[in-house]
Amino acid sequence: MKPFRIRVPASSANIGPGFDSMGLALNIYLTLDISPSDKWEVEQHPQHLPELANAEEHFIVQIARDIAARWNEVLPACKMAVYSDIPLARGLGSSASAIVAGIELADKVCDLALSSEQKLELATEIEGHPDNIAPTLMGGFVISTITSGEIDWIQLPMPEADVVVYIPDEGLMTKAARKVLPETYKRETATSASALSNVLIGALASSDFELAGKMMERDLFHEPYRAELIPGYEDIKREAKESGAYGTVISGSGPTMISFAPKGNGQSIASHVGSLMPDHNAAVLEIDYDGAVTDSKSES
Ligand code: HSE
Numbered sequence: 001m002k003p004f005r006i007r008v009p010a011s012s013a014n015i016g017p018g019f020d021s022m023g024l025a026l027n028i029y030l031t032l033d034i035s036p037s038d039k040w041e042v043e044q045h046p047q048h049l050p051e052l053a054n055a056e057e058h059f060i061v062q063i064a065r066d067i068a069a070r071w072n073e074v075l076p077a078c079k080m081a082v083y084s085d086i087p088l089a090r091g092l093g094s095s096a097s098a099i100v101a102g103i104e105l106a107d108k109v110c111d112l113a114l115s116s117e118q119k120l121e122l123a124t125e126i127e128g129h130p131d132n133i134a135p136t137l138m139g140g141f142v143i144s145t146i147t148s149g150e151i152d153w154i155q156l157p158m159p160e161a162d163v164v165v166y167i168p169d170e171g172l173m174t175k176a177a178r179k180v181l182p183e184t185y186k187r188e189t190a191t192s193a194s195a196l197s198n199v200l201i202g203a204l205a206s207s208d209f210e211l212a213g214k215m216m217e218r219d220l221f222h223e224p225y226r227a228e229l230i231p232g233y234e235d236i237k238r239e240a241k242e243s244g245a246y247g248t249v250i251s252g253s254g255p256t257m258i259s260f261a262p263k264g265n266g267q268s269i270a271s272h273v274g275s276l277m278p279d280h281n282a283a284v285l286e287i288d289y290d291g292a293v294t295d296s297k298s299e300s
Pocket of ligand 1: 013014019020021129131132174177178222252253
């Protein structure tokens with residue numbers, strides 16, 4: 001086995017009313033440098049990574065071993081250097097990125113030759129919903145749905161926009177953020193919520209970001225229930241809007257928020273909102289169009 005690198009992007013799910021369905025890949029990455037070894041060795045380059053107890057129990061190694069076992073293969077020992085720019089428990093898809101990295105690792109070292117569809121199905125089964133997984137794997141803006149285990153998805157071109165994220169110092173676990181959601185919705189709420197989502201997609205497909213921004217801020221599926229868990233929710237939305245953003249929503253289950261803004265305006269919005277929110281890191285990101293990439297350019 002020659003050394004190789006796996007690079008997996010972060011993602012932002014939901015985009016307002018696209019709850020559990022829409023997602024966007026972002027240009028911050030989880031990177032693995034893999035090389036052959038007699039025993040498992042994991043070297044963590046610690047920014048944004050949990051403390052490591054035992055190499056063989058590393059989350060990514062466990063995912064890779066489970067995937068290999070489904071194809072009756074034994075995952076061979078490797079040396080794995082892990083680098084991550086993706087903050088944990090912030091609504092930027094870190095768990096989806098780790099799951100996809102584990103699947104890519106098993107695919108490469110065991111020669112499984114998995115198709116994109118198989119990777120999507122496996123990763124979604126582990127994660128529970130495809131909204132972060134699909135863009136993380138495929139790149140770009142992906143809308144997906146799962147019905148009785150069957151996943152349908154479509155990748156749409158995203159109109160040109162700057163993307164600004166506001167990442168708070170404190171994390172929020174997805175489990176806690178899902179607990180506050182209602183079990184059921186009244187018919188008129190569900191109808192309005194899906195109508196908002198329909199117009200949002202139409203607006204994005206027509207590059208009408210003014211309309212898209214309006215729709216994304218009117219979500220009825222999750223934002224009304226999660227707002228109180230998100231530090232600075234109203235302030236960030238208001239200040240970003242006043243600085244020219246099209247719209248600002250919770251990224252995934254939060255607590256990061258994300259704005260879409262006219263091209264070239266992102267930096268001034270990030271500086272303005274960042275100066276008012278000292279407990280947040282405000283940054284301009286790019287959309288990643290490559291998705292998960294495995295190549296032989298290891299620098300380890
Ligand atoms: N769609 C998911 C949620 C994303 O909002 O709970 C986080 O996994």
